[in-house]
Each structure stands twice: as C-alpha cells, then as structure tokens.
Amino acid sequence: MTYDESDIALSLEEVAALSRAALSRLGLAPAHVEAVTATVVAGERDGCASHGIYRLLVCADTLKSGKVARDAEPVVDDRAGGVVRVDARGGYAQLSFQRGLPLLVEKARRNGIAALAINDCVHFAALWPEIEAVTAEGLVALAFTPSHAWVAPAGGTRPLLGTNPVAFGWPRPGEHPFVFDFATSAVARGEIELHRRAGEPIPAGWGIDAEGRPTTDAAAALDGAMLTFGGHKGSALSVMVELIAGPLIGDLTSAESLALDAGAKASPIGGELVIAIDPAGFLGGEAAQHIARAEKLFDAIVGQGARLPSQRRFEARKRSLSEGVRVPRKLYDDVRALVD
C-alpha cells in the first residue's frame, strides 16, 4: 500500500464518527445509521475502497433519489421451521439483516440448515459482512442478491442479469473464516466506469456494445451490456442468483429493479437470500474434528503459493486495527461536505 502525502489518516473510530455524522445528516434513522456505519467501517478497515466511506457518497445520491425509506422499521416474520423473512420496507438491508440474524442462527442450530430472506431492501454494499456475521456463530454461510440488469446472459446481446454476487463463508476456529464474495459479472461495473473516465480501453470479455458485438470501448460497454465471468458457467450462476434471491423469495429480478429505478441511478432494490448451515446438524459431536480436517485443505492451498480468497482483506484489517486507515484527501473532503 502506497500513501500519498495528501492522504488523511483516520482511526477506525474517526471513520465511524464521520459515517454516523454523514448518515444522520442525510436523515437516516438512528438504528439505520448504526447498522450502515458498521458496514462502512468494515469496508474501510478491510481496504475495500469502494465499500468504505466512498459508499457514503453513493448513499447520498441514492437518498436524494427518494428511493430509500430512511426510517423503515424492519418486520421479522418467523416462517416455516427453517425460514425467516424480514421485510425491510424499503430501507437499507443492513438493519434487516441484524434483526433477522438471531432467528436465522437459532433455526440453523435447530434444523441443521436455515434460510433468511430479506425483502424490499436497498442494497448498500458487499455481502461479506453478512457472511462473516454467520460464520462468527460457527455456521457455514451462503448469500446471494440480484442487482440492476446490466449484464447479458452468455450467448445473448442485451442486459438482463445483475452483477449478482455469490458469497460463501466457512468458520475456521482461531482463524479468520474462509470467505469469498464475488460478482458473477466479469468485473464490477465501477471498474468499467473507471476505464471510461480514464479514456482507456477495457480488456476483451468485459462487455458488448449496444448491437451485442464484443467491444473494448468502455463507454460502448456501459451503453451495451457487461458480460459474466467464466462464459456460460458464470452466466448460469447469475441466472440462479436472479431466481433464488428474486422470485423464490417473492422479490424483484435485476430487470425489475432497474425498471423500478426508472433512470434515477439509485442503488438496486430487491431481495437478499442468506443460507446458514450448522455442521453439528450433520455430524453432532463429531463436527469439530471434521471442521479441523478442513484446515488441511487451506494449508495445501497456501502451501503451494496460492492465496485464500479474502487474504488481502484480512491483512488490511490487521493493519487498520493497529494503525488506522488513510483515505485520499479529495474523498475525505467530499464526504466531509455531506456533514458540513
């Protein structure tokens, strides 16, 4: 990590205070301020620049669009034995997740496997904070959410699918969990935006133009469609995310979310599905020894010079917890301007 002299050094407490001040000024109810701030701090702490205080600027734009219920009180619905639904009532997903988590954990422990559906929420950031909250309970976690229809299916020509992340977590005793959280699009949409601003071409395989032809022109890809990672396999996964975090839980597909947005360019609205699995549900008292056996797999990955998916993030976390973080002055000033 290289520091620009003009970077601003902040402790994580200062990041939290800045986030609280900005979100309060933007009119979010106190419970939402706390829930969203936890995500902002986690993003900045883990070196995920686009999910840290930068996200407060995105949030400000989305709030201006009038698409977020600032004081929505989530409604928890205890459904079938293994299912909990939380109606976010148009608010950010974070508070709904917090409210639904205890019941998800209880159901997973009782049944071995359980699902939490968050409905009618505004998506704020990545799924790994949710994943880590589940693995912290000793449970295995999966999470999915559609977004806006920016991505073409493999073999197609027009945007239909969201960037549709798939996230997974595995608890590791005494270690950070094994966690991945990736978009099923070839890259994040923001990455193509950055190339457009810089006037740089994008690599082949990221996008197609409005006529469905492969393009390396960033602006043409933004006007056309993004592509999925991994060809037809990534495309199939993306469709799965549409289905299981959309109609399965009674919520929007990415195409429906984008239609609802009606050009406001606000954050996607819709559902989120989190699945929690308790190893003890399969293995009873023998669970611990099998969880321990999984460590050999991680050792073998790292031992051959490969990285675990969230390794960089956990390294940044360690550094941030002792040294705080540094943010670009321009970004800091822009966020401060939300408060002043």
Add this chain to the structure above:
Amino acid sequence: MTYDESDIALSLEEVAALSRAALSRLGLAPAHVEAVTATVVAGERDGCASHGIYRLLVCADTLKSGKVARDAEPVVDDRAGGVVRVDARGGYAQLSFQRGLPLLVEKARRNGIAALAINDCVHFAALWPEIEAVTAEGLVALAFTPSHAWVAPAGGTRPLLGTNPVAFGWPRPGEHPFVFDFATSAVARGEIELHRRAGEPIPAGWGIDAEGRPTTDAAAALDGAMLTFGGHKGSALSVMVELIAGPLIGDLTSAESLALDAGAKASPIGGELVIAIDPAGFLGGEAAQHIARAEKLFDAIVGQGARLPSQRRFEARKRSLSEGVRVPRKLYDDVRALVD
C-alpha cells in the same frame, strides 16, 4: 446430430436392458442395477454420451478395482429437522439418493429448506438426474460433490481440488426445469484425455504442467494439473464444493479420495450434498405466482437468442423418446462384451 452408418439404433428399453444385463453380470445387487440403470438410460436419452452406456465401461473398471460395495444396503439417518444423511456404505450413490429423497422432500416441505448428505458413496455420473428428481417435486435444488484431486487452485501449481461440479434446478410448471450442472474445472478431464489420444494441443487455460507452468500439451497437463474455469472465482467455488460436500458432511476431500484410490484409477469416493428449497416455505400460497414470474426471465434469455443451460439435453430427450438413440458400433460392442 450426424449418424454414422455403422451406428446401432436402440430403443430406450433396449438401452435399459443392456445396462441391466451388464450391471448384473458385473455383480451389482438388483436394487443397485435398477438405480444405476436409470442414470445410464437418462444419460443416453439426453445425448450425454459420456454419461450413457459408455459409463458402463468406466463402471466395469471401477468394479474390477474392488472399490465398490456391489450389494451395499444404504442406511438412512433422519437427523436434525432439516437434515437427512444416507450412508451409502461404499456403494454407488444412485440407490442412496433414491432412498433419501422422500425424507429430503418431506423435510423441505415442512421446514422450507432441507439438506441430504450422502456419505461414503462411489460417484457414478453427473448430478442433474438428482436435481431433476428434486425439481419434479416442485422444489428448488442445489447439489455438489468433490471428485479426485486433479485441479490446481488459482495461483497454485499442483493438483488439489476435484472437478467439483455445482448443479442447480428450478421447477417450471408445464416445462422442463431450468437445470445446470457444470464442473468447476475449465473442462472435463475426459476432454483433455481425448486431445491427448488425438495428439492435439489443448487451448491455453485448461492446464499446467508438473512444474506449474501453463501448457497446451495434453499429456503434460494430465501429468500436471487441470485449471478451474473463471480464474480465482471458479477456484473459490471449487474450494466451497470441497468443504460443503466434504468435511461439512463428514466426508472426504478430493485429495483424500485420490489418496484412497492409491493409483487404482477407480471412480471418486466420498460425499454428495443436495439442498432442497420449497418456495411455499417463503411465500405460502403466493408461491405459484412468483414461480410464474420467473418465466419472464427465461423468456428474456431465449428471446435474445441465448440458450438455457440444459436446452440441448432436453431437445435430445424429446428426440430419443420418440426415435430411440444411436450409439457407435465400437462402443456397443465393448458394452456387449461385458455381458457376453
């Protein structure tokens, strides 16, 4: 589909009879003969050449290795509310799946979500027959299984992961289900074998040699390691499959399966995880209208000229059900030789 004049035309009943005769002659107990035959017929019927009667030859080799319990009687264990385990006791997976399915379906209907773990089974073929058995009950299905350690993790140099398929199914009223079932390796191992036999180079991205260097030499890749599809994302998914269909259910990783094989070149042994989700568990009486809403997504995919994942397979099925199938004479003769 082009037919060679020397192809043998068979009705699906004849395929079934051939499979039954071969498997009986190979010493499989009658219940296993029926269960495996259903999979062989499904593979041949759906135009999946490598999962049809060809698989009987693989089966014969695996049985010769002594790695399959020919008369294993599966033991069904009704666990926590949402979990059923079936101990295959070293037999083929198919019969265990059949024996566990009713309880999986019952638990999914009662709890909204449930899981079936098959332990200590020999893997016979693809996962889509299991997926379709679950979607036929109106449930959403996911399935995972490790294999043998032939694939290197992204950034690594040595084989550690299996070809580790991920399969998914979504019930469509009045239509074939939406089903995908793909290896998380870039290609099937058999594909690289075919290139080796033909003396043809493999495309970049399929494999690395024994020193971990990218290679287009099929033999070098078979001696080295296969690669995952989609770079670090496919690799992360593959690790997930190792974990949730391995230690989570108290079963082998692909490395452990290959070690157990000890050079016998038999089919992988280990576990299989199937998750079933009931839309009614989330949506109650409103499930049908949301399942119907998903059709818009499929229409939009097909409407822009893209294909649904199993479209070719369902087209082959339609043809086979009316016309039967044709198999190469050499393959037919080799399979007949198992019987005569």
